[in-house]
Amino acid sequence: MKTLTLLRHAKSGWDDPVARDFDRPLNPKGQRAAAMVGRHMRALGLGFDHVAASPAVRVIETLAQVAAGYGRDLAPEWDQRLYLASAATLLDLVHELPEGADRVLLVGHNPGLEELVLLLADGGGALREAVETKFPTASLAELRFGDVAWEAISGGSAALARFIRPRDLDSSLGPDTP
Template sequence: MKTLTLLRHAKSGWDDPVARDFDRPLNPKGQRAAAMVGRHIKSLGLAFDHVVASPAVRVVETLDHVGQGYGSDLAPAWDQRIYLASTATLLDVVHELPAGADAVLLAGHNPGLEELVLLLVPEGESLRDQVEIKFPTATLAQIDFQVTGWSDIRTGGGTLTRFVRPRDLDPSLGPDAP
């Protein structure tokens, strides 16, 4: 079995005057949400054999804060292809994951992550329906696959076992909270 956990970067600062989208940092709410998600990951006892992530500043900062909440550095492998990637590119990244890794965290951006969940999980699952509505910032989606290798993952072949939004952990991290 292979388990893929997707993490969308936390809320970034649109008010920050940066020249490139790639360089946008997290805002304070995003920092709090990422740390909260890290604590939640730890409370669930989740561990990852491999972490791969977009090198965009907001993803780097998200993983730093998640790691602080988790209590350990996640030591990601940075992959430029994940930055604003299409679903096809993300699926290529998944297919190329290390064979010895059974539990992987992939951190990146929307709409790619949301579309990847919708591609890999068959219609009709209640958690999938929530993803269709919205895949907010700093949200985790965990998908299990009954396969032996990452290259065996196919459309509709996964089971969405977890979909956790920051507001599920702390209502003050919801969309209307300051």
């Protein structure tokens, strides 16, 4: 069975005066959320044969914090194509995944990640409805496929097994209230 886990970068700092969107760092809340998600991934026993990630600063920092919580380096393969990728581009990347990797983690950005989950997940259900409502920063979605090659993955071919938002783990990591 193939498992594809999608992780959106944690909350970044819009107040940081960087010249390019690509260079935006995490804010303190994002750092806390990423570490919390890493600890939860460890508690769930999630493991990965392959990790691919956008090289944007906020993704690099997210993975550093996730790794701190997870307890080990995730050793990502940095792929520029993941930066702000559309669902179609992400699906192309899924089709290129190494066949020997059964458990893959992709780390990137919205709206592409959310759209990919909605494209690949079969049927409805509460998890899909939650993704449709919002795929917040530092959220993780796990898609499970049958015994199929990555290159054969298509729309509606996955079961959405998990959708974990930081606020599900710690209410203080939920949306800011005015």
